[in-house]
Amino acid sequence: xxxxxxxxxxMDKLQQVIHNKQGASLIEMLVAMPLLCxxxxxxxxAFLLLMKFYSVYLGDLELQQQLRFAVLSxxxxxxxxxxxxxxxxxxxxxxERHLEQEKQILYELNTRPTINRLMKDNQPLTGExxxxxxxxxxxxxxxxxxxxxxxxIEGVNENTNKKFSLETAVVILGDGS
Amino acid sequence: MxxxxxxxxxxxxxxxxxxxxxxxxxxxxxxxxxxEHTTIQITAGFLAQKQLAYIKGDTAVLQxxxxxxxxxQDTEESVxxxxxGVSYTVNTTVAAATNxxxxxxxxxxxxxxENRMNKHVSMATLVSCHG
Numbered sequence: 547x548x549x550x551x552x553x554x555x556x557m558d559k560l561q562q563v564i565h566n567k568q569g570a571s572l573i574e575m576l577v578a579m580p581l582l583c584x585x586x587x588x589x590x591x592a593f594l595l596l597m598k599f600y601s602v603y604l605g606d607l608e609l610q611q612q613l614r615f616a617v618l619s620x621x622x623x624x625x626x627x628x629x630x631x632x633x634x635x636x637x638x639x640x641x642e643r644h645l646e647q648e649k650q651i652l653y654e655l656n657t658r659p660t661i662n663r664l665m666k667d668n669q670p671l672t673g674e675x676x677x678x679x680x681x682x683x684x685x686x687x688x689x690x691x692x693x694x695x696x697x698x699i700e701g702v703n704e705n706t707n708k709k710f711s712l713e714t715a716v717v718i719l720g721d722g723s
Numbered sequence: 724m725x726x727x728x729x730x731x732x733x734x735x736x737x738x739x740x741x742x743x744x745x746x747x748x749x750x751x752x753x754x755x756x757x758x759e760h761t762t763i764q765i766t767a768g769f770l771a772q773k774q775l776a777y778i779k780g781d782t783a784v785l786q787x788x789x790x791x792x793x794x795x796q797d798t799e800e801s802v803x804x805x806x807x808g809v810s811y812t813v814n815t816t817v818a819a820a821t822n823x824x825x826x827x828x829x830x831x832x833x834x835x836x837e838n839r840m841n842k843h844v845s846m847a848t849l850v851s852c853h854g
Contacts, residue, residue, distance in 0.1 A: 563730075588744075589740070592747070596751055606758055606762075607758055607761075610762060617769065690780070690796075692780075693780045694776055696773070709807075710762060711806065713770070713773060713806065714773045716772075716776050717776050
């Protein structure tokens with residue numbers, strides 16, 4: 547036996563366990579197995595719970611990001627608009643560049659049986675996510691006074707039913723007629 | 724019958740496992756609160772932006788209130804504003820910018836109560852009285 551092992555009784559006992567050739571008795575096994583199962587179940591459940599939390603948080607974060615991105619995209623386009631036309635679940639923006647090309651930027655709420663997407667020029671602005679099913683439940687735009695457009699958008703994470711709404715206003719810096 | 728009890732190593736391993744589980748659970752609790760806080764801050768930021776847009780779009784509001792305090796969206800809408808389950812209070816003040824009578828400094832402060840603490844987001848901009 548090494549000198550340091552004499553100073554540590556724990557290591558001495560560990561040596562005894564390692565070199566124990568008697569094995570465990572049935573009683574010891576009957577006690578040890580449920581304890582082991584309990585420990586494994588606890589760790590497994592905790593792991594699954596944490597994964598669920600992670601997935602929920604990731605989905606809610608995605609909802610925030612998509613709505614914020616959509617609102618920022620609209621505010622940027624409206625600020626540079628020459629004309630803005632507001633319809634039901636629809637927003638048509640014409641900037642100077644688009645006026646020359648006789649085109650418009652079209653924001654539209656696309657209602658589908660599965661999830662509602664906000665589309666920009668027929669391309670999905672929201673709802674394209676692998677981590678959560680983000681559906682837009684409300685998309686309202688209205689003109690306040692002459693040059694101010696109020697935007698209200700609400701979305702829901704279909705997996706968790708968490709709702710999030712954003713409301714802002716933007717000034718049309720162009721003509722805004 | 725054994726009288727030895729547990730080894731120190733066994734106790735340490737079990738403690739480490741328990742500590743790791745508790746730490747992970749608390750970490751997720753913290754991240755949940757952080758997401759909630761972010762939601763509130765984003766909403767507050769957009770509300771402040773809305774108020775600023777209202778003033779920028781109609782600069783006559785700057786002259787309308789000589790005390791320099793502009794109500795939310797210039798309406799009698801009841802404050803605080805309820806959004807995403809949180810009530811926000813918006814305070815808007817207007818002051819003359821230094822050495823300039825035309826430019827006004829508009830400060831919008833959106834405040835709310837979170838975990839029994841008062842928090843706020845503020846946005847400031849310069850607005851010309853002539854639009």
